[in-house]
Amino acid sequence: DIVMTQSPDSLAVSLGERATLNCKSSQSILNRSNNKNCLAWYQQKPGQPPTLLIYWASIPESGVPDRFSGSGSGTDFTLTISSLQAEDVAVYYCQQYYTTPTFGQGTKVEIK
């Protein structure tokens, strides 16, 4: 299995400030056939199921606010929230789909 490791485990950011979340895969998840990275990001608010934010590492799902962006390639990926809003308090998960899907352990984002 590909192991996904997220950092930090938790993050406290002031409203309006930038939040940077990291995700590292134990091997490259770059799909050579289409040159796209097999990585998705999800947001899970308390008591709710996860919701899809980003796929192919950088493509936002329809309806996702543009303050959320994804980047990275190979084994290292980043989810950036450009200006944190109160409604962004949640746990964020990365997921690889290069092989049998696996998820990171999550990063909890709170307001400072």
Place this chain on the structure above:
Amino acid sequence: QVQLQESGPGLVKPSQTLSLTCTVSGDSIRSYSHYWAWIRQPAGKGLEWIGRIFATESTDYNPSLRSRVTLALDTSKNQFSLQLRSVTAADTGIYYCVRDSGLAVPRWFDRWGQGTLVTVSS
């Protein structure tokens, strides 16, 4: 609007079989456009992909669970189901049914049910 809803017993005894059903509305599980999958989340932990099923009844399973898992379709009710045999306390958690955007291989999961808590305990 696509919606998924899990149903089934919230309590299962050790060594018995966990059985859950997912009812889909707003999409047809008979269409050839998506796979339908199960993901679980042990209490306070991360997410684990269990497996997926297609309209043709083609299935893919997580190798770590394959020996204990069976997925099935009930196209007349637009439902799909999960059976997990020989459960232990480690199988306790929230079980989600989801829509998989991938066809040839699993991809990202773009629709999720609300989840149902299953506790394994005597």
